[in-house]
Amino acid sequence: MVRKLDADRFTWLRGGINLPRKLIHRIGLLARRNQIRVASLSLVVGITIVSSMHSQELPRSNDLVLPMDAWACDDMKVHQVLGPQSPVGCDRLRLVKFAFVDFDRQSQENGEIVVMDAAAKHVLQIFQSLRQLGFPIAKAILMNRYDGNDDKSMADNNTSGFNDRTIVGSTTISLHAYGLAIDVNPVQNPYVVRTGAVLTLIPPAAADYVNRLDDRPWKKHRPGLVESVVDVFADNGFLIWGGYWDNPIDYQHFQVGRKFAERLARLTPGQAEAAFDDLVARYRGCRRASPPSVANDRTSCIVASDPTANDP
Numbered sequence: 001m002v003r004k005l006d007a008d009r010f011t012w013l014r015g016g017i018n019l020p021r022k023l024i025h026r027i028g029l030l031a032r033r034n035q036i037r038v039a040s041l042s043l044v045v046g047i048t049i050v051s052s053m054h055s056q057e058l059p060r061s062n063d064l065v066l067p068m069d070a071w072a073c074d075d076m077k078v079h080q081v082l083g084p085q086s087p088v089g090c091d092r093l094r095l096v097k098f099a100f101v102d103f104d105r106q107s108q109e110n111g112e113i114v115v116m117d118a119a120a121k122h123v124l125q126i127f128q129s130l131r132q133l134g135f136p137i138a139k140a141i142l143m144n145r146y147d148g149n150d151d152k153s154m155a156d157n158n159t160s161g162f163n164d165r166t167i168v169g170s171t172t173i174s175l176h177a178y179g180l181a182i183d184v185n186p187v188q189n190p191y192v193v194r195t196g197a198v199l200t201l202i203p204p205a206a207a208d209y210v211n212r213l214d215d216r217p218w219k220k221h222r223p224g225l226v227e228s229v230v231d232v233f234a235d236n237g238f239l240i241w242g243g244y245w246d247n248p249i250d251y252q253h254f255q256v257g258r259k260f261a262e263r264l265a266r267l268t269p270g271q272a273e274a275a276f277d278d279l280v281a282r283y284r285g286c287r288r289a290s291p292p293s294v295a296n297d298r299t300s301c302i303v304a305s306d307p308t309a310n311d312p
């Protein structure tokens with residue numbers, strides 16, 4: 001009920017204050033989407049259809065990596081998702097479109113997330129793998145819809161990527177501002193911060209998910225907890241999970257190392273993509289090494305693949 005009221009108020013505020021601009025944007029959105037559809041049919045340039053390396057199923061027709069065009073870049077700026085001080089420009093961002101399974105076990109074709117160019121094909125691989133595993137996603141809507149407001153996105157249980165913002169409760173730039181962090185199902189996977197003996201959960205609706213065990217006698221299965229898919233993210237370069245941390249614990253959050261992100265932002269797009277591919281190859285090589293041992297478990301391979309991953 002609280003979430004419903006918040007959503008209504010948000011809609012009213014946007015409608016009341018920005019109605020003419022919003023109408024113009026909606027018209028622009030429709031026109032632009034049609035152009036993108038036509039372009040996606042007629043042009044191969046700039047559009048990458050990535051096959052699933054581990055998936056048995058064929059990629060869906062709308063599993064796509066798209067460059068951000070001028071309209072999409074402007075829309076992010078208008079909605080405070082992309083600012084003038086962003087560590088990467090719009091030219092370094094990609095729109096990843098994907099199908100997913102929702103919590104009602106229904107297939108949805110409208111997943112969208114914005115990430116850095118170097119990581120885009122691996123991010124598409126992540127969502128293709130999640131779909132193959134039947135891992136449910138509540139929704140994946142661009143942060144533009146929430147005017148870059150992370151609290152609203154979390155309360156709406158939205159899965160998201162790029163957002164030019166600082167880390168919650170600090171002035172440090174977030175890895176989301178590089179397009180190299182992904183938040184998944186915030187209600188099932190809350191952000192937990194401890195102050196003394198007091199735990200605060202964001203979003204508040206996540207209170208039922210403080211207990212992280214899924215396999216419990218007499219309890220219903222709770223799908224959507226990311227513990228079951230940490231390997232999918234690590235296998236595609238997102239080595240760091242916020243569930244590894246002590247305070248805050250950010251269960252919904254996956255990212256690359258900060259030093260690695262800063263390096264990718266300095267490189268040319270081609271160099272950055274090669275560097276990301278190298279990271280993925282190092283990690284997978286480590287994990288697939290035989291015989292299986294402590295030396296190639298997930299933790300050891302994270303440390304070996306990016307020794308700077310935990311640097312501030």
Ligand SMILES: [Zn+2]
Nearest residue numbers: 181182183253
């Ligand atoms: Zn996050």
